[in-house]
Amino acid sequence: MIETRDLTKKYGELYAIKSIDLSLNRGDLFGFIGPNGAGKTTTMRILATLLNPTWGEAYVGGHSIYTQPKEIRRMIGYMPDFFGVYDDMKVIEYLEFFAAAYRIRGPQRRAVCEEVLELVELGYKREALVTSLSRGMTQRLGLARVLLHDPQVLLLDEPASGLDPRARIEIRTLLKRLGAMGKTIMVSSHILPELADICNKVGIIERGELLFNDTVAELLKRVRPHTVLDIGVAGDRENAAQVLRKHATVSQVDVKDEQLRVTLADGQKEYSDLATTLINSGHRLTLFREEELNLETAFMALTKGITS
Numbered sequence: 001m002i003e004t005r006d007l008t009k010k011y012g013e014l015y016a017i018k019s020i021d022l023s024l025n026r027g028d029l030f031g032f033i034g035p036n037g038a039g040k041t042t043t044m045r046i047l048a049t050l051l052n053p054t055w056g057e058a059y060v061g062g063h064s065i066y067t068q069p070k071e072i073r074r075m076i077g078y079m080p081d082f083f084g085v086y087d088d089m090k091v092i093e094y095l096e097f098f099a100a101a102y103r104i105r106g107p108q109r110r111a112v113c114e115e116v117l118e119l120v121e122l123g124y125k126r127e128a129l130v131t132s133l134s135r136g137m138t139q140r141l142g143l144a145r146v147l148l149h150d151p152q153v154l155l156l157d158e159p160a161s162g163l164d165p166r167a168r169i170e171i172r173t174l175l176k177r178l179g180a181m182g183k184t185i186m187v188s189s190h191i192l193p194e195l196a197d198i199c200n201k202v203g204i205i206e207r208g209e210l211l212f213n214d215t216v217a218e219l220l221k222r223v224r225p226h227t228v229l230d231i232g233v234a235g236d237r238e239n240a241a242q243v244l245r246k247h248a249t250v251s252q253v254d255v256k257d258e259q260l261r262v263t264l265a266d267g268q269k270e271y272s273d274l275a276t277t278l279i280n281s282g283h284r285l286t287l288f289r290e291e292e293l294n295l296e297t298a299f300m301a302l303t304k305g306i307t308s
Helices: 040-047 069-075 091-101 107-119 135-147 165-180 192-198 216-223 237-245 272-280 295-302
Strands: 002-011 014-024 029-033 055-060 076-079 153-157 184-188 201-206 209-214 228-234 250-256 259-264 284-290
Touching (some): 002 040, 014 040, 014 209, 029 192, 107 135, 165 184, 165 192, 201 295, 209 216, 228 237, 228 272, 237 272
Antiparallel strands (some): 002 014, 002 055, 201 209, 228 259, 250 259
16 A cells, blocks of 8 residues: 655755654554664555655555655545644534535535544534634544544554543544554654654664664564563572573573573574472572563664754
8 A cells, every 4th residue: 555665855965754664554553663863654654645655656545655745645644743733623613614615515524524523533523613622632633634534544643642541542432443443653752752653664764864763573583582580589599590501591690680591592582491390499489471572662673863
């Protein structure tokens, strides 16, 4: 559904994005991650045909951004990080205005507006003024607006920006629902753990260059190729460390913060027998778990915080 080849945008000598190669299939939910100024918004604006690249090519649904921008606009829903609303309109009036712009006419217009309001769970606010909505409700209204013409591709730039925890959960649930409907979604965000929860693919961009583009599992594997365990023992930790160092599956043992940090050897994923080994050696376990590696940790490991 989305494909870019050597996509590049320059401003003078400055690269906003440089040689971006992406390939997203129908139904992919792609998390676009990067510091401010990394090039996320530039990429989305090019895909939305609102900005021309300096060179390179991009296709959305098989349509070129150069020769078929109208076809692309019919099949996408683009939601910028900040968008204006008409303060003196009711919620239903706001949606009907944009539905008319999409040339949805007659009784179908009200039906479509009611349908998207229910989808984003704002049906009970249909008669409320737009100015009365909270930030989270306004974001959901923005999503409802871009869904009016039933686009197959959604480009969502920081949809959870500035939201409280409850509103972020609601947006995340809504994105999962849209993904289950088969829509291809590109979403940029700094709420990294939430992206890991909802996305099947992630891309990390820094200083205009795409550092990583694959599944979340592959990202975590790249950052930490070895399995690491946190083990707590009551009593002599140094002796427990010596016992584990002799085990064939263990590569390294460090005593850290009153715990043992155990790194397994290459290719080792099974570690249940380590607990048995410690218990048979007379040690009592107080903790035994695989060290968690989340998207935030991976992001910090791959990036340097440099912007264009």
